[in-house]
Amino acid sequence: MHMHHREVAGPRVVPVTFILEDPRSLTGSDQATHELKAAQGEHLLELALDNGINIEHACGGVCACSTCHVYIEKGMTELSESTEAEDDRVEEAPGLQANSRLSCQCEVEGDGPIVVRVPAWNRNAVKEVPH
Secondary structure: OOOOOOOOOOOOOEEEEEEEEEHHHOOOOOOOOEEEEEEEOEEEEHHHOOOOOOOOOOOOOOOOOOOEEEEEEEEEHEOOOOHHHHHHHOOOOOOOOEEEEEEOEEEOOOOEEEEEEEOOOOOOOOOOOOO
């Protein structure tokens, strides 16, 4: 994975709720709602992965695919604005909605709260097999 992990000084203060439509495939448990705290500057994909929510991210979180597609149910204005590159990629995602975003591109900027829904079809099922 080639995520650019940022060191953020200060407390993790922004409330972010992840709602998982298929929690077992993403976490191995039946817990569908995860109340987390994010640091300003942190990306939603980083936050999810750091807390055991295995959102698919085939490109490693560099906006080269649409596998980390999520729905922002609350707090869209608390996140960085989408770029043209993200808009182009998210259009390729299944189940496109007005609140669709790529979690690798959503940087927490505001104070929250933020609510993110991870659709059931985002399953961490296809992995490259080493040759």
